[in-house]
Structure formats: structure tokens, C-alpha cells
Amino acid sequence: MGIPRFLNVWGTHQFWVGFFNALGVGKIVFSSETSEEQYREYGKGRITMDSCYPVKALAGHMGELLHRDINLLFVPMIYSLPSFLKGHVVDTLSCTRVMMSVENLKAGFLREKDEFSQRGIKFVSPFVPFAEPEILPKYLWESLKEYIPGLSLEETAKAVKEGFKALDTFEGKMREKSLEIMKWCVKNKRPALLVLARPYHMDPGIGHEIDGEFQPYGYPVLWYNYLPLHDWLLDWLFGDEIRAGIIKSPFDISDVWTSSYSSNTNEIIWGAKFAARFPWITGVIRLSSYECGMDQPTFTPVQKIVESSGTLFFKFGELDETKPAGSVKIRVETIVYYLEKYSQEIVRKKLIRLKPVPSELLT
Amino acid sequence: MGTKELHYRAYRPRPFTKEERPRTTILFGGLTWKHERLIQGSLERMGYRSMPLPQIERQDLDIGKEFIDVGACCPTTFTAGNLARTLMTLKEKEGEEALKNNYLFVTIGACGPCRFGQYHESYERVLEGMNLKDFRLFLLDLLQMEQSAPGGGLEISMPLTFGLVYSMFYGDLITDMEHATRPYEVVEGSTDAVVKDSVELLYEKLRNRPIKGKKIDSLLWHVFTGYFVDALKEVRRLWDEVEVDRLRVKPRVKITGEFWLQTHEGDGNYNMKRWLEKEGAEVIPPPVAVWMDYLINMELFKLEDAKGFVKKYYLKKFAVESIARLYRMVYNKLRKALNNIPNPMPDQRKLKDLARPYFHYRLTGGEGHMLIGKALYAYKNKQAHMICELSPYGCLPNTMSVGAMAKVLGDYPDLLYAPIEVKGDAEVHAYSRCQMILTEAKRRAKEEFEQVLEKTGLTVEEIRNFEEDHPELRKATYRVPHYGYAGTASNYAMHVAKLMGKI
Ligand code: SF4
Ligand code: SF4
Numbered sequence: 001m002g003i004p005r006f007l008n009v010w011g012t013h014q015f016w017v018g019f020f021n022a023l024g025v026g027k028i029v030f031s032s033e034t035s036e037e038q039y040r041e042y043g044k045g046r047i048t049m050d051s052c053y054p055v056k057a058l059a060g061h062m063g064e065l066l067h068r069d070i071n072l073l074f075v076p077m078i079y080s081l082p083s084f085l086k087g088h089v090v091d092t093l094s095c096t097r098v099m100m101s102v103e104n105l106k107a108g109f110l111r112e113k114d115e116f117s118q119r120g121i122k123f124v125s126p127f128v129p130f131a132e133p134e135i136l137p138k139y140l141w142e143s144l145k146e147y148i149p150g151l152s153l154e155e156t157a158k159a160v161k162e163g164f165k166a167l168d169t170f171e172g173k174m175r176e177k178s179l180e181i182m183k184w185c186v187k188n189k190r191p192a193l194l195v196l197a198r199p200y201h202m203d204p205g206i207g208h209e210i211d212g213e214f215q216p217y218g219y220p221v222l223w224y225n226y227l228p229l230h231d232w233l234l235d236w237l238f239g240d241e242i243r244a245g246i247i248k249s250p251f252d253i254s255d256v257w258t259s260s261y262s263s264n265t266n267e268i269i270w271g272a273k274f275a276a277r278f279p280w281i282t283g284v285i286r287l288s289s290y291e292c293g294m295d296q297p298t299f300t301p302v303q304k305i306v307e308s309s310g311t312l313f314f315k316f317g318e319l320d321e322t323k324p325a326g327s328v329k330i331r332v333e334t335i336v337y338y339l340e341k342y343s344q345e346i347v348r349k350k351l352i353r354l355k356p357v358p359s360e361l362l363t
Numbered sequence: 364m365g366t367k368e369l370h371y372r373a374y375r376p377r378p379f380t381k382e383e384r385p386r387t388t389i390l391f392g393g394l395t396w397k398h399e400r401l402i403q404g405s406l407e408r409m410g411y412r413s414m415p416l417p418q419i420e421r422q423d424l425d426i427g428k429e430f431i432d433v434g435a436c437c438p439t440t441f442t443a444g445n446l447a448r449t450l451m452t453l454k455e456k457e458g459e460e461a462l463k464n465n466y467l468f469v470t471i472g473a474c475g476p477c478r479f480g481q482y483h484e485s486y487e488r489v490l491e492g493m494n495l496k497d498f499r500l501f502l503l504d505l506l507q508m509e510q511s512a513p514g515g516g517l518e519i520s521m522p523l524t525f526g527l528v529y530s531m532f533y534g535d536l537i538t539d540m541e542h543a544t545r546p547y548e549v550v551e552g553s554t555d556a557v558v559k560d561s562v563e564l565l566y567e568k569l570r571n572r573p574i575k576g577k578k579i580d581s582l583l584w585h586v587f588t589g590y591f592v593d594a595l596k597e598v599r600r601l602w603d604e605v606e607v608d609r610l611r612v613k614p615r616v617k618i619t620g621e622f623w624l625q626t627h628e629g630d631g632n633y634n635m636k637r638w639l640e641k642e643g644a645e646v647i648p649p650p651v652a653v654w655m656d657y658l659i660n661m662e663l664f665k666l667e668d669a670k671g672f673v674k675k676y677y678l679k680k681f682a683v684e685s686i687a688r689l690y691r692m693v694y695n696k697l698r699k700a701l702n703n704i705p706n707p708m709p710d711q712r713k714l715k716d717l718a719r720p721y722f723h724y725r726l727t728g729g730e731g732h733m734l735i736g737k738a739l740y741a742y743k744n745k746q747a748h749m750i751c752e753l754s755p756y757g758c759l760p761n762t763m764s765v766g767a768m769a770k771v772l773g774d775y776p777d778l779l780y781a782p783i784e785v786k787g788d789a790e791v792h793a794y795s796r797c798q799m800i801l802t803e804a805k806r807r808a809k810e811e812f813e814q815v816l817e818k819t820g821l822t823v824e825e826i827r828n829f830e831e832d833h834p835e836l837r838k839a840t841y842r843v844p845h846y847g848y849a850g851t852a853s854n855y856a857m858h859v860a861k862l863m864g865k866i
Contacts, residue, residue, distance in 0.1 A: 048765070049754075050784075096475065096759045097759045100760060100763035101763060103766075103767045104764075104766035106767070106770070110770045112773065127726070132669075134672040139668075255372050259481045261476040261480050265476065273370075291757060293434060293435070296434040297432065297484035299432040301484070305371045309370060
């Protein structure tokens with residue numbers, strides 16, 4: 001089974017591993033991380049419309065997998081996502097390009113000849129609404145039953161549960177890790193940075209490893225989607241606003257963003273709110289791909305949410321296939337300069353606005 | 364500590380009260396001037412003062428870019444720029460205070476992570492940029508019937524919703540009549556004149572329509588009344604006077620694309636429909652009503668997929684199906700009043716099935732699978748010689764379905780398809796791309812017509828002679844049945860042949 005390491009598979013890949021393991025699928029092969037070479041060698045010419053680079057890159061992933069030892073190529077159309085914000089927002093949809101990219105790219109591989117069957121590979125692209133867990137097994141089963149003989153709907157439903165469990169366990173671990181980092185910051189009086197981006201910006205070919213550039217300078221980097229969600233922490237940060245009736249729960253973003261349809265966007269907005277309140281996050285790094293239509297309306301609000309609290313905000317926009325290594329280095333150095341200069345003052349100011357630091361953070 | 368002052372908060376319009384209604388003008392926009400004038404009639408009947416935004420102009424794109432963040436799709440930029448231009452003009456003319464107190468802007472929201480769902484974020488940047496945070500901008504969700512803006516000044520009630528639905532239907536039907544007629548009008552300008560008169564007549568009808576009840580009684584009245592059909596019968600009499608010459612052989616071009624761009628008539632899409640007509644084509648315009656039909660049917664498809672997980676499945680299915688049926692019934696009743704000249708709405712289930720091998724129907728956003736479904740439907744049913752698809756620069760969903768068309772074209776190499784990317788400032792490029800495909804469409808239309816003449820053994824002169832004895836054939840309201848040809852002239856020739864007893 002080949003699965004491209006693309007778009008929203010970042011963020012849900014533990015689900016897929018758990019799901020296919022439960023189904024007893026022999027081996028899962030993920031494509032390599034996105035790279036210019038991968039796109040050039042396997043992807044070029046497949047995409048017929050101009051798009052953002054993350055979508056174009058999918059062509060390279062699919063093309064690469066066609067050259068690997070697989071029988072099934074599994075490319076899910078992820079329509080909605082499991083989000084920790086569910087219930088407090090209108091919906092948790094994927095970007096329309098993300099969900100539709102598969103149909104677009106599929107055309108590129110079928111247009112002249114059926115490249116899948118030519119290589120003896122079956123192509124499966126189920127519709128995946130993570131936010132509708134009751135019908136999710138049905139969609140998965142309908143597209144897989146042809147290729148996994150004897151597969152029943154009940155088995156698929158069970159595997160879906162296993163998938164969610166695996167995803168929860170993984171996320172739980174990541175959130176614990178983030179909490180550890182945060183405690184380290186408190187103890188050592190060191191600030192941290194928070195990255196606001198789409199989950200697939202963790203892919204070195206998409207996010208250009210900008211987050212990693214800060215670590216040598218001693219700045220731990222947190223990702224918004226793995227922030228800890230403990231009640232005591234959220235109450236410390238958001239409790240006053242809930243009691244004042246500004247928001248209904250710590251996960252309510254309606255005070256700053258009224259179009260809460262998109263999962264990634266909602267979480268980015270929430271991450272910005274978190275960063276604006278958590279004292280030891282003194283800088284936010286925003287990453288965005290070239291021509292990203294989803295990020296576009298969020299640029300000003302996110303920056304304002306972060307900056308209104310005195311937290312530093314830095315944006316790396318228009319990221320595409322070319323890695324601007326030199327200019328990134330120079331920018332990182334400048335950012336580090338600002339962080340060094342202002343962080344302690346930012347922490348101090350943000351602390352004054354909150355109740356005393358919860359004991360859980362001090363352990 | 365004052366958390367309220369410290370943190371950024373999203374824009375919230377101050378309330379609009381009932382008392383303010385008579386002295387407050389509602390600004391709105393986004394559709395054709397015809398739809399907007401009709402909406403104005405509906406709003407006025409409910410006691411609102413209203414004013415459509417001016418027609419979109421090329422300069423709106425530049426104004427829009429000044430205010431909103433980079434990377435927006437072209438409809439967002441155009442409409443945000445248009446709003447900004449309007450506010451600037453009003454501010455200059457009436458002063459800032461009057462603008463803030465006597466005007467407000469309403470935009471329709473809802474659905475999906477892109478499209479309308481986020482337009483208002485960009486409009487808010489306009490208010491911010493113009494230092495007009497006090498100006499009121501409301502986002503309304505038409506699908507939520509009982510929703511109202513804070514303060515109660517703006518109420519979405521049943522009579523208002525139905526007024527708006529009829530405005531939309533009327534606007535669509537007149538637009539269809541217009542495009543079916545203008546390419547063939549004998550007296551230049553006669554179509555435009557009658558469009559104007561029709562819209563004014565319908566505006567008056569909407570403005571003076573009776574309000575019968577508030578809830579279910581209002582619903583029943585709006586669905587079953589003859590009031591709206593009678594109004595169209597009057598309109599039909601106006602169109603009876605327009606003389607047409609359907610022997611002009613023209614390629615029929617179906618317009619598809621992103622919602623705003625395909626329905627728009629103006630600089631926002633390089634005035635593509637007028638340009639195509641000027642180049643000798645007949646245009647099939649997309650009705651706004653299809654969008655609502657799509658939304659209703661998507662609910663139905665979703666429900667069907669979830670059978671087994673939905674409580675009271677059959678009851679819910681019956682309810683949605685009934686809404687879908689009533690919606691179509693009303694539209695068809697209105698079409699009939701215009702002798703069925705306006706095109707019927709496509710069958711959503713057919714569109715879904717046609718598109719299925721290429722695009723999953725649950726991938727919603729933009730037009731979803733409809734772009735592919737409509738293109739295939741028009742091709743297979745010989746509705747049009749060519750598809751002109753208008754894609755906004757920077758659009759999220761549309762780029763994906765246009766990409767998926769690559770496979771459709773592989774399977775149907777005969778389908779004439781012109782995807783036109785609209786950037787707002789590159790019309791020469793767009794026109795020349797479209798022209799290339801149009802040339803082939805013209806050739807096909809001609810060939811098809813010649814085949815019909817050959818098949819029927821008729822000559823143009825014979826048809827003309829027959830017309831002289833049957834002047835009703837040259838009325839814009841005379842309906843020519845579809846004989847399986849894409850071209851109007853071909854179907855017309857077949858029809859005359861039938862009337863002459865030749866086939
Ligand atoms: S969120 Fe942005 S970068 Fe990601 S697929 Fe959508 S448009 Fe492209
Ligand atoms: S459908 Fe495309 S053009 Fe329309 S609002 Fe969405 S992104 Fe913009």
C-alpha cells in the first residue's frame with residue numbers, strides 16, 4: 001500500500017497507520033518528503049491548472065509511488081478533519097484545494113494513458129469526512145472492498161476506531177512533549193516560538209525547515225496543532241474571558257474570527273490566540289505558501305491577534321518550490337536579534353495580565 | 364485586568380434598529396443589474412430603503428488590491444474594491460457621519476471555507492483601511508430563514524426570503540430570454556429595450572406584492588399563487604413584439620465557471636457574454652437559481668449516503684425532496700409563462716452521475732462537480748457547441764475542477780472547451796484564447812446547419828418564404844423545439860421542415 005506523504009496526510013498519518021494495521025494490510029509505503037527533485041522527476045506536466053505549490057507537489061508524490069513496489073496507491077480525498085476545535089466552530093473542512101487535489105491530479109495520470117494500470121497498480125481515492133465519523137467507515141469500505149477481498153463494513157468500522165485511537169495516542173504524546181518544553185521555558189526563563197502554518201508545512205519541501213533554523217539559537221519551537229489542552233492551562237489563559245462572556249469556551253474563536261468553516265484556519269486562529277496569551281511564547285512565525293487562498297484573509301487578523309498582546313510576529317510568505325536558504329538565514333538572524341532584545345520584557349508584561357502561574361507549570 | 368481592551372476582537376457591527384429602517388439605506392451587490400433591481404423591489408415592499416452597488420468596473424480591481432491582503436481571488440478583489448469605491452463616493456457626497464448613520468451594507472454569507480464564507484473578512488479590511496469601523500456591515504445567511512441582524516432592523520422573514528427568491532428567478536428568466544433573443548434580433552437594440560421594460564414591470568410587481576401571512580401561510584401563498592406567473596404573462600406580451608431572425612447561424616456557447624464570475628455581466632469577467640455575442644455567438648447564461656438547487660440536492664445526496672445512521676431517515680428525505688420539488692415546480696411554472704423559452708434547470712442527479720468518474724459529488728466548494736457535470740450534460744445532450752468556463756485567478760476550488768477536466772477531454776476529445784482564467788487585467792489574452800475555440804465552434808455550427816438543409820431538402824429561401832406566411836415564427840416568444848442539434852438555426856430549420864410536412 002502506497003500513501004503519498006502530502007497535504008492533510010500530514011496531521012492524520014497516524015490514523016492511516018492505525019487503520020491499515022487493523023485491517024492487516026501487509027506494508028505501508030509512504031512517499032519521500034517533498035522536494036524540488038521529486039516534483040521535477042515524477043510530477044511535472046501532471047497538473048493542468050496553476051495552483052499553490054503544496055497541491056502541485058502531490059503530483060511528485062504520486063509519481064514517485066508509481067515507481068515503488070506497491071500494489072495499491074491510496075490517496076484519500078480528505079474533506080474534513082478531526083479537530084480539537086470541533087463543536088466550537090461551524091465546521092472543520094479542509095481547504096477546497098486540498099480535498100479536490102486528488103481528482104485534479106488523478107486526471108494528470110489518466111489523461112493520455114492509464115498509468116496506474118500500466119504499472120499494475122490499483123488506484124484508490126476514497127472520500128474521507130473525518131468530521132462525520134459515522135459515515136466514514138462506509139466511504140472507506142466502498143472504495144476498498146474491491147481491492148481487499150472479503151473486507152466487511154464491520155471490519156472497516158472497527159479499523160476506523162483503531163485509526164482514531166492511534167491518532168489520539170500520537171497527538172496526546174505530542175501535546176505532552178509540548179507541555180514539557182513549556183515547563184522547561186518557565187523553569188529556565190527562556191522564551192519559545194510558536195509556528196502558525198498548515199500541518200504540511202512540517203514537510204521540509206513545503207515549509208523549508210524554517211522552524212528548525214531557530215533551534216541552534218536556543219529557541220524551542222512549538223507547533224500550534226500540538227499545544228497542550230489541559231483544563232488548568234486553558235482556564236489560566238482564557239478563563240477570565242469566558243467568565244466575562246466574551247467567549248463560550250477556551251476553544252471558541254468567534255471573538256476574533258467569524259468564518260469558522262476551515263479546520264486548519266480555525267486552528268491557526270486559535271493558535272494565534274494562545275500565543276497572544278501564553279507568556280513564554282514571545283514570537284510567532286507564520287509560514288504560508290505562494291498564492292495560498294486560504295491563508296489570504298487571515299493574514300491581517302492573525303497578525304493583529306498576536307501583536308495586540310505585544311508578542312512579536314514574523315511572516316514567511318509566498319513559499320514555493322525554491323528554497324531561499326540565504327535570505328532565510330539572514331531573516332532568522334534578525335528575528336533572533338529581536339527575540340533576544342525583547343523577550344524578557346514580553347514575558348513580564350504578559351505575566352502581569354494573568355493570574356499567578358499555575359503550579360502545574362512549575363513542576 | 365481588562366481583557367476586553369487588551370486583545371484583538373473581530374469586527375462587530377453596531378446594531379441596526381427598527382426605528383432606523385425608514386432613514387437607512389441598505390447597500391448590496393454581487394449580481395447583475397437586473398437581479399439587483401428586482402431585489403430592490405422585494406426589499407422596498409418590506410419597508411427597507413435599498414441601493415445596489417454600482418456596476419463593477421476595472422478600477423475596482425486596483426482599489427480592492429489596495430485594501431485587502433495579497434493573494435485574494437479576483438471576485439473578492441473586485442467586490443471589495445467596488446464596496447470601497449461606493450463608500451468613498453458616498454463619503455465625499457454626504458459626509459462621513461451621514462455615511463455611517465444612514466447606510467449599511469449587507470452581504471450574503473454561508474457555505475464553505477472559501478467563496479461567500481470569507482468575503483466579509485475582506486470587506487472588513489476595506490472598512491479598516493478607510494477608517495470606517497463604525498460603518499455597519501452585516502453578513503446574512505439566507506438559508507437560515509429566521510436569522511436577523513442585531514437590533515432587529517433587518518429581519519429575514521418568510522415574505523422577505525420568498526421575495527428574494529422570486530427576484531432571483533425573475534432575474535434569471537429575463538437573462539435567459541435576453542440571451543436567446545439578442546443574437547437574432549432584427550432591430551438592433553430591441554432586446555435591450557424590452558429587457559429594461561420587463562425588469563421595471565417586474566420590479567413594480569415585487570414592490571407591490573401582497574404580503575399574505577408570516578409563516579406557513581406565507582409559504583403556501585408564495586408557492587401556489589398565480590400572482591408571479593401573471594406578472595410574467597404581461598412580460599411575455601412585451602417580448603411578443605420583438606422580431607427575430609433565427610436563420611442566423613451561430614455557435615451556441617454555454618457559460619460555466621465560478622458562481623460570481625459566470626453570472627456576472629461587466630468588467631469583472633471582461634464582459635465575456637457581450638463579447639461572445641459580438642463575435643457572432645449565442646450565449647447560454649447560467650442561472651443563479653441553479654446554485655440554490657445544487658445546495659438543496661446536496662443535502663439530499665448527503666442524507667442518502669448516511670442512510671442507516673440518520674434518525675427518521677424517510678421523513679427527512681421526504682422533507683428535502685419536497686423542498687427540491689417545490690423549488691423546481693415554481694421555476695418551471697414561471698418558465699411556462701414565458702412559453703418555456705428560458706432553459707430548464709439541469710437535473711442535479713444527472714449532473715452528479717455524469718461527473719462521477721471525474722469528480723466526487725461530495726467535494727463541495729465553488730461549483731464542485733457541477734463544472735464537469737454541466738459541460739458533459741451540454742455536450743451529450745447537444746445543448747451547446749462549446750463550453751466557455753470562467754475561472755477566477757486565484758480561485759481555490761475552481762482550479763481543481765478545471766484540472767480534472769483534463770481527463771474528461773481525454774475521453775471526449777470532441778468537446779469544445781475553453782477554460783478562461785480571469786485576472787481582471789488581461790482581457791486580450793482571454794479573448795484570443797476564447798476566439799480560437801470559437802472559430803471551431805462556428806465551423807461546427809455551420810456544418811450542422813448545412814447538414815440539416817441537406818437532410819430536409821430545404822433552402823434558406825424556402826424557409827424565408829414560409830416565414831412570410833407564418834409571421835408568428837419570427838416572434839422572440841415563439842418556441843422552437845429541440846431536434847437534437849446544438850444550434851438554434853438548425854433546430855429552427857428542422858422545425859420549419861416539420862411544419863411544412865417535409866419530415
Ligand atoms: S491551504 Fe493554501 S497552500 Fe494549502 S492547499 Fe489550500 S491554497 Fe494551497
Ligand atoms: S469560489 Fe473561488 S473565486 Fe469564488 S470566492 Fe471561492 S476562491 Fe474566490
